[in-house]
Amino acid sequence: MRTVIVSGASSGIGEATAQRFAQAGDRVVNLDVKPPSEAGGPVRWIQVDVADWEGVRAAVDEVRAQYGALDVVIANAGISVRHGVLDITEADARRVVDVNLLGVLALWRHAAAHMVAQGHGVLLATASVNGLRGYPFYADYNATKAAIAALARTFALELSPNVRVACVSPGAVLTPMQRAEYTDEMLEETNRNIPAGRHASPQEIAEFFHFLADPRAAFVTGQEFVVDGGETAGATTAVFGTAGATR
Known part of the structure; x- marks a missing residue:
C-alpha cells in the first residue's frame, strides 16, 4: 500500500485523482483549504492552505510520521481569476x-x-496547456502553469535517480x-476548438496521473505531458472570441 498526498483534492481533477x-x-491524504464533498470516501482530509509553507510542511511531516513513507505526492491545488491584463489587481495576482x-x-x-531520505518517491503536479501558449483573460494563471513545467525539469535533474518528477498539462x-467561470455558450465554443469535440472528464486526467505514478513509468522523469484532446495540435486553437480558457 502506497502513501499518496494530493493537494486540492476536494473537487475537480484533484478529487478524481485521489479517488x-x-x-x-x-x-490517500487530501490537503485542501475546503472540506471534501460527500464523495470523499476513504480519502483523509487535512485542512491546509497550500500557500502557507509552514502549514504544508507540518501536514507533510504529519503524514510521513504517521504512515512511515511518502510514495506519491501530487501538487494539484490551483485557482484562477478571469480578468483582462488591464484589470488584474495585485491582490488577485x-x-x-x-x-x-x-x-x-x-x-x-x-x-x-522525505523522499530523498527514504530513497524513492514520485512528485507530480497539475500544469495546463495554458502554459504552452497565450490564452486571453488568464495572464497570471497562464504564467504559473508555465512555471510548473520548469519546476518539474529542475526537480528531476536535482533529485534523480531516486525521485521521479513530472507534470500533466490538461x-x-x-x-x-x-463551470463556475463559463456559460454554456462559452463551453460550446471551447468544444468547437478541440479536435476531440469535447471537454475531458476529471477521471480521464486522474487515470494519467495514476499511470505516471506506476512502476511501468519508471523511466519517465523531468517531463510535461499534454492531455488535451488535440487542442494544441494545430490551428484550431486560434484565439477564442470570448471563451478564453482555463483548466
Whole structure:
C-alpha cells in the first residue's frame, strides 16, 4: 500500500485523482483549504492552505510520521481569476501565484526532503496547456502553469535517480472551476476548438496521473505531458472570441 498526498483534492481533477488512487488500494491524504464533498470516501482530509509553507510542511511531516513513507505526492491545488491584463489587481495576482506556483513548490520541496531520505518517491503536479501558449483573460494563471513545467525539469535533474518528477498539462476539463467561470455558450465554443469535440472528464486526467505514478513509468522523469484532446495540435486553437480558457 502506497502513501499518496494530493493537494486540492476536494473537487475537480484533484478529487478524481485521489479517488483513483484510493480505489487502487492506496492510502490517500487530501490537503485542501475546503472540506471534501460527500464523495470523499476513504480519502483523509487535512485542512491546509497550500500557500502557507509552514502549514504544508507540518501536514507533510504529519503524514510521513504517521504512515512511515511518502510514495506519491501530487501538487494539484490551483485557482484562477478571469480578468483582462488591464484589470488584474495585485491582490488577485499574488493569490494566484501563491497557490498555483508557490503552493506547488512548497509541497514538492517538503515532500522531496522525505523522499530523498527514504530513497524513492514520485512528485507530480497539475500544469495546463495554458502554459504552452497565450490564452486571453488568464495572464497570471497562464504564467504559473508555465512555471510548473520548469519546476518539474529542475526537480528531476536535482533529485534523480531516486525521485521521479513530472507534470500533466490538461486541456479543457469539465470541472467545477470551469463551470463556475463559463456559460454554456462559452463551453460550446471551447468544444468547437478541440479536435476531440469535447471537454475531458476529471477521471480521464486522474487515470494519467495514476499511470505516471506506476512502476511501468519508471523511466519517465523531468517531463510535461499534454492531455488535451488535440487542442494544441494545430490551428484550431486560434484565439477564442470570448471563451478564453482555463483548466
